[in-house]
Amino acid sequence: MKKLVLLLMCLALVMASPAVFAGNLEAVGGMTFNTFDLTLSEGGEDGTMGLKDVGNGNGMYVGGRYWLGDKLALGLGYDSLKSQPSFRMENDPDYYELGLKLDMSGLYGEVVYQLTDYIKVKGALANYNMTAKYYEDEYSPADVAEEEIAKGSGMGYIFGGEMSYPLKGNLSLNSVLGYRTASLKLDEPVYTPSYAPEPDPEQNIDVTGIFFSVGLGMAF
Numbered sequence: 038m039k040k041l042v043l044l045l046m047c048l049a050l051v052m053a054s055p056a057v058f059a060g061n062l063e064a065v066g067g068m069t070f071n072t073f074d075l076t077l078s079e080g081g082e083d084g085t086m087g088l089k090d091v092g093n094g095n096g097m098y099v100g101g102r103y104w105l106g107d108k109l110a111l112g113l114g115y116d117s118l119k120s121q122p123s124f125r126m127e128n129d130p131d132y133y134e135l136g137l138k139l140d141m142s143g144l145y146g147e148v149v150y151q152l153t154d155y156i157k158v159k160g161a162l163a164n165y166n167m168t169a170k171y172y173e174d175e176y177s178p179a180d181v182a183e184e185e186i187a188k189g190s191g192m193g194y195i196f197g198g199e200m201s202y203p204l205k206g207n208l209s210l211n212s213v214l215g216y217r218t219a220s221l222k223l224d225e226p227v228y229t230p231s232y233a234p235e236p237d238p239e240q241n242i243d244v245t246g247i248f249f250s251v252g253l254g255m256a257f
Contacts, residue, residue, distance in 0.1 A: 061103055062101060062103060062257040063101065063102040063103075063104065063254055063255065063256050063257070064100075064102075065099070065100050065101070065114070065252060065253070065254045065255075066097070066098060066099040066100070066252050066253060067097070067250050067251050067252015068096070068250065068251060068252065069096040069097060069116075069118060069248050069250040070093065070095060070096075070248060070249045070250070071094050071095070071096055071118045071120070071246055071247075071248040072092075072246035072247050072248070073092065073093065073094055073244065074244070074246055075242055075244055076242070076243045093120065094118055094119050094121070094139070095118070095119060096117050096118030096248075097117055098114055098115065098116045098117070099114055099115050100113055100114020100115065100145070101113055101114065102147075109151075110148070110150075110151075111146070111147070112146065112147040112148075112149060112161075113144070113147075114144070114147070115142070115143070115144055115145070116143060116144075116145050116163060116165075116195070117140075117142035118140075118142070119140050120139045121137065121138055121139070137170065137171060138169070138170045139167065139168075139169050140168050140170075141165050141167040141219070142165065142166060143163050143166055143193070144163065145162065145163035145164075145195060146161060146162055146163075147159050147160065147161035147162075147195070148160055148161075149199075155200055155201055156198065156199070156200055157198070157199040158197070159196070159197055159199060159215075160194070160196050161194065161195040161196075162192065162193075162194060163192065163193040163194070163195060164192060164193075165190065165191060165192070165193045165219050165221060165244075166188070166189075166190045167188060167189050167190070167221050167242065168185055168188045169186050169187045169188070170185050170186065171186065187224070188224050189223040189242055190221055190222060190224070191219060191220050193217060193218060193244070194218050195217050196216050197214060198213065198215070199211055199212070200213075207255055207256040208253060208254070208255050209254040209255075210251075210253060210254075211250075211251070211252050211254050212249070212250065212251050212252075213249065214247070214248075214249055215248055215249075215250075216245075216246075216247050216248075217244070217246055217248055218244065218245045219245075220241050221241060221242045222241055223240045223241065223242055
């Protein structure tokens with residue numbers, strides 16, 4: 038958290054005067070397509086938290102960058118992603134499945150380096166929040182639908198390569214292939230059914246996965 042705050046403070050100082058950043062700003066935004074792999078860590082041992090198939094999910098991002106020169110930029114943005122995996126108790130593999138809604142979002146600070154006219158590499162530090170809720174389907178009982186069962190927060194890292202194709206004027210088409218990882222400390226659950234594994238505040242949920250994004254950039 039301290040690293041993220043320091044990065045955001047540095048970016049705010051650089052952008053404090055309009056005369057400083059005039060002509061060096063870039064706004065970015067787009068959609069992301071993400072893979073999810075979640076692991077519950079407890080006392081140094083790993084478990085699957087009853088998630089049978091984490092699968093894929095969509096998301097979005099929006100942000101701004103300040104270019105310090107031709108090669109290096111600092112950025113600030115918001116990253117959000119969702120998934121709907123299936124949930125099953127580990128100690129009862131024959132138990133019917135429950136659907137989950139997983140939402141993860143947070144602010145990020147990034148460093149971007151221009152390799153060529155079309156290719157950039159970037160790394161980001163993010164502060165994520167995550168919630169898990171049941172949703173009603175053919176497997177899920179109606180009395181637990183939309184109930185929040187757990188929430189957590191923690192730091193994450195994003196690494197990727199970005200390709201930018203110039204369009205009309207100051208507009209560009211951006212695509213990113215990257216990797217996201219986060220370690221989220223689990224808070225007290227708001228609601229836990231008797232048949233669900235009860236989250237422990239000392240447990241961490243580790244989230245990893247690759248992502249692909251398509252979006253637009255506009256220079257100012």
